[in-house]
Amino acid sequence: xxxxxxxxxxxxxxxxxxxxxxxxxxxxxxxxxxxxxxxxxxxxxxxxxxxxxxxxxxxxxxxxxxxxxxxxxxxxxxxxxxxxxxxxxxxxxxxxxxxxxxxxxxxxxxxxxxxxxxxxxxxxxxxxxxxxxxxxxxxxxxxxxxxxxxxxxxxxxxxxxxxxxxxxxxxxxxxxxxxxxxxxxxxxxxxxxxxxxxxxxxxxxxxxxxxxxxxxxxxxxxxxxxxxxxxxxxxxxxxxxxxxxxxxxxxxxxxxxxxxxxxxxxxxxxxxxxxxxx
Amino acid sequence: xxxxxxxxxxxxxxxxxxxxxxxxxxxxxxxxxxxxxxxxxxxxxxxxxxxxxxxxxxxxxxxxxxxxxxxxxxxxxxxxxxxxxxxxxxxxxxxxxxxxxxxxxxxxxxxxxxxxxxxxxxxxxxxxxxxxxxxxxxxxxxxxxxxxxxxxxxxxxxxxxxxxxxxxxxxxxxxxxxxxxxxxxxxxxxxxxxxxxxxxxxxxxxxxxxxxxxxxxxxxxxxxxxxxxxxxxxxxxxxxxxxxxxxxxxxxxxxxxxxxxxxxxxxxxxxxxxxxxxxxxxxxxxxxxxxxxxxxxxx
Numbered sequence: 001x002x003x004x005x006x007x008x009x010x011x012x013x014x015x016x017x018x019x020x021x022x023x024x025x026x027x028x029x030x031x032x033x034x035x036x037x038x039x040x041x042x043x044x045x046x047x048x049x050x051x052x053x054x055x056x057x058x059x060x061x062x063x064x065x066x067x068x069x070x071x072x073x074x075x076x077x078x079x080x081x082x083x084x085x086x087x088x089x090x091x092x093x094x095x096x097x098x099x100x101x102x103x104x105x106x107x108x109x110x111x112x113x114x115x116x117x118x119x120x121x122x123x124x125x126x127x128x129x130x131x132x133x134x135x136x137x138x139x140x141x142x143x144x145x146x147x148x149x150x151x152x153x154x155x156x157x158x159x160x161x162x163x164x165x166x167x168x169x170x171x172x173x174x175x176x177x178x179x180x181x182x183x184x185x186x187x188x189x190x191x192x193x194x195x196x197x198x199x200x201x202x203x204x205x206x207x208x209x210x211x212x213x214x215x216x217x218x219x220x221x222x223x224x225x226x227x228x229x230x231x232x233x234x235x236x237x238x239x240x241x242x243x244x245x246x247x248x249x250x251x252x253x254x255x256x257x258x259x260x261x262x263x264x265x266x267x268x269x270x271x272x273x274x275x276x277x278x
Numbered sequence: 279x280x281x282x283x284x285x286x287x288x289x290x291x292x293x294x295x296x297x298x299x300x301x302x303x304x305x306x307x308x309x310x311x312x313x314x315x316x317x318x319x320x321x322x323x324x325x326x327x328x329x330x331x332x333x334x335x336x337x338x339x340x341x342x343x344x345x346x347x348x349x350x351x352x353x354x355x356x357x358x359x360x361x362x363x364x365x366x367x368x369x370x371x372x373x374x375x376x377x378x379x380x381x382x383x384x385x386x387x388x389x390x391x392x393x394x395x396x397x398x399x400x401x402x403x404x405x406x407x408x409x410x411x412x413x414x415x416x417x418x419x420x421x422x423x424x425x426x427x428x429x430x431x432x433x434x435x436x437x438x439x440x441x442x443x444x445x446x447x448x449x450x451x452x453x454x455x456x457x458x459x460x461x462x463x464x465x466x467x468x469x470x471x472x473x474x475x476x477x478x479x480x481x482x483x484x485x486x487x488x489x490x491x492x493x494x495x496x497x498x499x500x501x502x503x504x505x506x507x508x509x510x511x512x513x514x515x516x517x518x519x520x521x522x523x524x525x526x527x528x529x530x531x532x533x534x535x536x537x538x539x540x541x542x543x544x545x546x547x548x549x550x551x552x553x554x555x556x557x558x559x560x561x562x563x564x565x566x567x568x569x570x571x572x573x574x575x576x577x
Binding site for chain 2: 023028030110148184234257260
């Protein structure tokens with residue numbers, strides 16, 4: 001350790017770190033700082049008026065509510081999917097495993113128009129839901145569907161490696177001590193999975209709150225009803241209200257930073273609980 | 279933040295769990311879990327994917343082909359390729375550089391630096407576009423200076439490239455940092471001690487060790503760069519034939535009720551996604567094989 005500080009065998013430390021910091025500052029840090037500096041031009045009263053305007057508050061409720069719900073749905077079904085992929089043999093498994101990452105690879109606008117076509121009144125799924133009196137496209141429920149789509153891989157891909165590393169001995173011990181299968185899951189497996197599951201939940205939530213492309217096509221974008229917060233930023237920008245757009249962006253950025261800290265904490269917890277590197 | 283985007287090397291473990299009574303569910307529970315999971319997969323992932331191609335071909339091959347060779351579509355394709363072709367090497371150099379500094383040396387604030395590199399992942403794409411409007415837009419910091427010198431960044435190609443660089447910023451770095459940390463620095467140190475210079479060491483020692491991770495990061499970067507919508511939408515200005523990328527072109531066609539054409543262009547992007555997933559799976563497969571070989575050599 002001390003030798004590394006005084007004498008480094010490998011070259012390039014100053015060059016690579018300097019380049020890293022310079023590029024990071026130019027592309028990310030300085031432009032992001034612009035958001036806060038622009039917002040600082042507003043008095044606190046003005047800022048507060050912008051970010052608590054009824055239409056904006058309605059967008060927070062929709063964005064956060066639906067993002068939480070989507071992350072929760074993904075936590076449940078993503079865990080089941082990860083479980084099936086790790087523990088069961090079934091035909092087409094490799095293909096399904098690869099396709100789980102589709103929401104990462106499929107451009108969000110493509111996902112958006114495709115989901116809208118599926119859930120429109122005459123769509124493959126929409127026509128049956130319509131009979132049941134459920135409307136998805138152009139309603140808040142449409143936002144939920146899009147957010148479930150983009151969040152799914154986050155849960156599956158954080159839980160899956162932990163499931164793969166699980167020792168069979170733990171479950172054998174629990175069984176031999178008389179635990180039923182459900183008890184083993186509830187008291188032995190779930191506590192091990194919990195940090196990863198919560199990390200996946202938080203990642204899916206963080207992604208969902210900021211998501212734009214896949215949502216705007218299916219949401220209908222009705223003021224007070226189905227407008228997401230990122231759309232409010234776009235709306236303000238289209239009206240050349242740059243300070244208004246920036247004020248809302250500030251609220252979202254602060255939330256993102258908090259989520260980033262939470263996620264880092266959760267990942268550290270996962271690493272500690274399972275002995276895995278994150 | 280990157281846990282979900284880093285390479286996944288686990289092989290198929292099902293046999294290990296299915297062979298023991300203690301790690302098996304009763305058949306009923308198993309089929310219930312499997313059935314629910316696969317239905318969820320089919321409804322939320324498979325159907326949207328298939329719908330793209332079905333909708334694209336709804337009006338026949340001719341409409342499909344016409345939509346793809348439309349001059350606006352072709353210029354959107356060119357811009358998409360250009361943005362990716364600039365963003366990719368920039369973030370590649372950054373990723374390698376950041377990973378070298380972080381993985382091979384000890385310094386204070388390393389974890390904080392990694393968190394900062396992750397930032398673009400946790401920022402909404404809309405905000406990614408907004409920040410460049412604030413810096414380079416007409417009312418932005420450099421707005422007056424830029425218009426004086428007749429340089430356009432926002433509502434022009436440079437803005438689109440910048441937004442693309444931002445949204446793909448962490449991918450390669452985040453792939454390489456854990457990989458190079460796990461590999462340590464003994465091999466590189468040996469090469470240096472034996473008289474190789476820094477570049478030779480990187481080229482002949484480090485690069486062969488990280489090639490799969492590097493390729494993985496490049497594929498993810500490329501997919502995101504070509505598919506980005508929100509960030510690019512903010513800085514584009516939507517000028518047809520000039521500042522439209524393929525995803526933006528899809529939006530315009532869709533909003534003009536040219537659904538078949540919109541889905542035709544979308545199917546091109548969906549194909550790109552499928553190719554991306556194919557290469558990604560192949561890279562994971564190769565990387566897992568390479569990793570097993572190195573474990574065998576070690577033991």
